[in-house]
Amino acid sequence: MDLTDLRAAFAGRLLVDADAMSPFLTDWRRKWTGRAVAVAQPDDAAGVAAVLRWCRSQGVAVVPQGGNTGLSGGATPAAQGHSLVLSTTRLQRIRALDPVGQTITVEAGVTLQQVQDAARDAGRLFPLSLAAQGSCTIGGNLATNAGGVQVLRYGNARDLCLGLEVATAEGELWSGLRALRKDNSGYALRELFIGSEGTLGVITAAVLKLFPLPAAQHVALVAVPSPAAALALLALAQQRLGAELTAFELISEACLALVERHVEAARRPLAEASPWYVLVELSSARGEAAATQGFEALLEAALEAGHASDAALSSSLAQFRSLWALREDISESQGAEGPTIKHDIALPITRIPDFIEQTEAAIARHFPGLRLVVFGHLGDGNLHYNLSPPRSGLSAAEFLALEPPVNRLVHDAVDAAGGSISAEHGLGVLRRDEAARYKPAVEQRLMQALKQALDPLNLMNPGKLLGQRDLNHHHASET
Amino acid sequence: MDLTDLRAAFAGRLLVDADAMSPFLTDWRRKWTGRAVAVAQPDDAAGVAAVLRWCRSQGVAVVPQGGNTGLSGGATPAAQGHSLVLSTTRLQRIRALDPVGQTITVEAGVTLQQVQDAARDAGRLFPLSLAAQGSCTIGGNLATNAGGVQVLRYGNARDLCLGLEVATAEGELWSGLRALRKDNSGYALRELFIGSEGTLGVITAAVLKLFPLPAAQHVALVAVPSPAAALALLALAQQRLGAELTAFELISEACLALVERHVEAARRPLAEASPWYVLVELSSARGEAAATQGFEALLEAALEAGHASDAALSSSLAQFRSLWALREDISESQGAEGPTIKHDIALPITRIPDFIEQTEAAIARHFPGLRLVVFGHLGDGNLHYNLSPPRSGLSAAEFLALEPPVNRLVHDAVDAAGGSISAEHGLGVLRRDEAARYKPAVEQRLMQALKQALDPLNLMNPGKLLGQRDLNHHHASET
Numbered sequence: 018m019d020l021t022d023l024r025a026a027f028a029g030r031l032l033v034d035a036d037a038m039s040p041f042l043t044d045w046r047r048k049w050t051g052r053a054v055a056v057a058q059p060d061d062a063a064g065v066a067a068v069l070r071w072c073r074s075q076g077v078a079v080v081p082q083g084g085n086t087g088l089s090g091g092a093t094p095a096a097q098g099h100s101l102v103l104s105t106t107r108l109q110r111i112r113a114l115d116p117v118g119q120t121i122t123v124e125a126g127v128t129l130q131q132v133q134d135a136a137r138d139a140g141r142l143f144p145l146s147l148a149a150q151g152s153c154t155i156g157g158n159l160a161t162n163a164g165g166v167q168v169l170r171y172g173n174a175r176d177l178c179l180g181l182e183v184a185t186a187e188g189e190l191w192s193g194l195r196a197l198r199k200d201n202s203g204y205a206l207r208e209l210f211i212g213s214e215g216t217l218g219v220i221t222a223a224v225l226k227l228f229p230l231p232a233a234q235h236v237a238l239v240a241v242p243s244p245a246a247a248l249a250l251l252a253l254a255q256q257r258l259g260a261e262l263t264a265f266e267l268i269s270e271a272c273l274a275l276v277e278r279h280v281e282a283a284r285r286p287l288a289e290a291s292p293w294y295v296l297v298e299l300s301s302a303r304g305e306a307a308a309t310q311g312f313e314a315l316l317e318a319a320l321e322a323g324h325a326s327d328a329a330l331s332s333s334l335a336q337f338r339s340l341w342a343l344r345e346d347i348s349e350s351q352g353a354e355g356p357t358i359k360h361d362i363a364l365p366i367t368r369i370p371d372f373i374e375q376t377e378a379a380i381a382r383h384f385p386g387l388r389l390v391v392f393g394h395l396g397d398g399n400l401h402y403n404l405s406p407p408r409s410g411l412s413a414a415e416f417l418a419l420e421p422p423v424n425r426l427v428h429d430a431v432d433a434a435g436g437s438i439s440a441e442h443g444l445g446v447l448r449r450d451e452a453a454r455y456k457p458a459v460e461q462r463l464m465q466a467l468k469q470a471l472d473p474l475n476l477m478n479p480g481k482l483l484g485q486r487d488l489n490h491h492h493a494s495e496t
Numbered sequence: 497m498d499l500t501d502l503r504a505a506f507a508g509r510l511l512v513d514a515d516a517m518s519p520f521l522t523d524w525r526r527k528w529t530g531r532a533v534a535v536a537q538p539d540d541a542a543g544v545a546a547v548l549r550w551c552r553s554q555g556v557a558v559v560p561q562g563g564n565t566g567l568s569g570g571a572t573p574a575a576q577g578h579s580l581v582l583s584t585t586r587l588q589r590i591r592a593l594d595p596v597g598q599t600i601t602v603e604a605g606v607t608l609q610q611v612q613d614a615a616r617d618a619g620r621l622f623p624l625s626l627a628a629q630g631s632c633t634i635g636g637n638l639a640t641n642a643g644g645v646q647v648l649r650y651g652n653a654r655d656l657c658l659g660l661e662v663a664t665a666e667g668e669l670w671s672g673l674r675a676l677r678k679d680n681s682g683y684a685l686r687e688l689f690i691g692s693e694g695t696l697g698v699i700t701a702a703v704l705k706l707f708p709l710p711a712a713q714h715v716a717l718v719a720v721p722s723p724a725a726a727l728a729l730l731a732l733a734q735q736r737l738g739a740e741l742t743a744f745e746l747i748s749e750a751c752l753a754l755v756e757r758h759v760e761a762a763r764r765p766l767a768e769a770s771p772w773y774v775l776v777e778l779s780s781a782r783g784e785a786a787a788t789q790g791f792e793a794l795l796e797a798a799l800e801a802g803h804a805s806d807a808a809l810s811s812s813l814a815q816f817r818s819l820w821a822l823r824e825d826i827s828e829s830q831g832a833e834g835p836t837i838k839h840d841i842a843l844p845i846t847r848i849p850d851f852i853e854q855t856e857a858a859i860a861r862h863f864p865g866l867r868l869v870v871f872g873h874l875g876d877g878n879l880h881y882n883l884s885p886p887r888s889g890l891s892a893a894e895f896l897a898l899e900p901p902v903n904r905l906v907h908d909a910v911d912a913a914g915g916s917i918s919a920e921h922g923l924g925v926l927r928r929d930e931a932a933r934y935k936p937a938v939e940q941r942l943m944q945a946l947k948q949a950l951d952p953l954n955l956m957n958p959g960k961l962l963g964q965r966d967l968n969h970h971h972a973s974e975t
Contacts, residue, residue: 118877119734161680162680176686185942189941191939191942197843197877197914198648198876198877199643199877199878199920201922201923202916202917202927203691203923203939203962204942204947206694206939209946213682228734229735251596252596256781259740260649260779300738302737302739364676365597366596366598367596397678434673435674452682459669460672463683464682464685467688467950469949470945470948482682482683
């Protein structure tokens, strides 16, 4: 393919060499690998638009990519090799920071960590927080509507975004970089591009919300007898702490045991094991004394009401970090045990106890021996509902062959409970057809109509997000 | 027109008599009056879809209407009389309330007040709050993305909505009534319908977020020397109170004087007049003592720093209400002075002091004698930037003839400051063309493409929201 015009069309790098392209063609977990005509890395938003114009003129499909840390294969090109990877990592400028107005304007390639750091340097908090923050880009966070551990208080990426700049499929630049808390002057274009996984346009910059840094933060590991007790504790915490409750994470005993086995420094601060735990974080504008006092009163009330059987409250930054590490190290510890089957599901919060009980029983019945590794953002109704193979008796291949029927069991249960099969990881290719299976036909037609309207040539990340529906599948909500 | 098929198509009322239709054909401020083929009032969501199918088959345009309390003429039919008013006020069911999951599922015709009351009866808060809450419907609130006085803490209608049920232009019912805090399984259809003012579909039901009722609430009227001081006080309040800060309203001395003149019970609690005031509300989960203490510490610090010159803090529910009344009675008091010219504008918060100073000077220069009545939600960057005629020397007609050039001056200044000409009232017909004047051409093309995709026959509230752009106008952001 003649790339002369493309090379001349924008400032930045154009990679065509196989070695140079290689890091952009495989996702970080090495689950998907594709091929590409080239990898374009423009230096600025105008360059992104120019690349899109070239692609349109040549009929070349575009795969937008940020930090390439996604979990659903949304940023990996297809195997055919006819598409171009458009990497936004060189869009590196922080364009503005307004501490009083509490906004920051950044280009798509700035990493989440860099946004957090810039905010902190100005005495402000950018609360989006997730494991990949050192490498993931804010453009990718917005394109996938990333979540993380502070969603309970501050919302997901969508809720933290005030304005967007987007290069459209036509190769035009839409400047919607409004630093406004309110704007009712037309359709919610910003919202539509957020979470569209690069299938409608490419986000090149964004205005994000900042918050005051909390004056004090504490975290507690609380042993709870059951998910139902965890839910009762959540309600109590919301009532007593209001918006000072900034995280509420559910952890099963199996998770904690895995972390202790694989992370040397990990030490649970509670004497006795409990079937479930929650990690509760409080962030207060009121200072240390008020924070500690509020937290202690909550824990006392929880113990008294029987929602909790024991609790350990952090009293130093080191303890704060080591308690959080017990939660953050679950994924890696599970990985150390062999292959995993994962689900990123959302449920109406009050249905979680029944879901956990019934789904565990169903898995034990249909897939005896599989080990459940269940944790997640209980305050958001978001569970990482994972499985590991039995300690012996099943090869990795045999275990992974169970993935489709296990997915079916779990996702059917999620659908029956009014949940979503993708809470925060997006659809990409991993959950594209699965989502189509469960979504009402009307919703899929509406989504297809929007795709057709904004990307009539189907050049924006084709094959991602929008799945083909199995028309023989009879959807429950349409009976 | 033969309405036999329509009458048979749905359960509910069909009004064709002029007297019966009349309340639906004029907005409540009597600014716009139209005509209609009929007014349909289905009893349920299926009826709404059926009416839309009939309209589609007949090529009849539909004007969706909730409580008919809008300020921008978005729910009034055109004068030609070819359209049908589709009133959702009989969709009256509260379908579900989950106090632990903190959600309520309501049909579109439930009034905002009824939602608030149902939440309160369950010990929960539905925080959307605005003057028309006794008559406006939740469907209308969502279709226009309504704002109000608690947006600073809880967000606008958009931020309070988890799921939607929508009757599409094709007359299908999309059930997106998900009670999920997270859901990344496709395009943000919910967000697109919210704020689309009935031009893409008709909202028939919604799942809304609830919050714990605060344990204590206080409000203070604070005298501040300038808008810049008000802004400094805002930053201080955010730092010290965090999410306990639930309202931050700016009020000019002229506003307060108007309220005192026209509302008998109104009494300002401060000895000396000040050019500006802010009404600060604190809502705490921590109880009375903590709330009072936090508020007093804030006010002391503000006085010490020179951000404030005096302050009165409510110490009873009666005082809480009478302080709030000083803010809430401004609009009506201004109305008692004669005709008004109003602007509902949003600005980046930090630009507000300069905007106020410079725009006041420009108005004094170009329109000497006009009186400014400036107040609004400073914490959201949303000003109600209103004008009244001079006490004498200008007839009502002469004053109102100034509206177009005054709009131009104010909106040009808003645009130059990166603001929006509609913060919370929507576009309707009032601001439709004005918005088109200031929006980038790319954005308008994207909006038109979405309209075409979801309403290809242009039957959904035609003539609203989407304006014709004056192509001779040269937009600043496109230079």
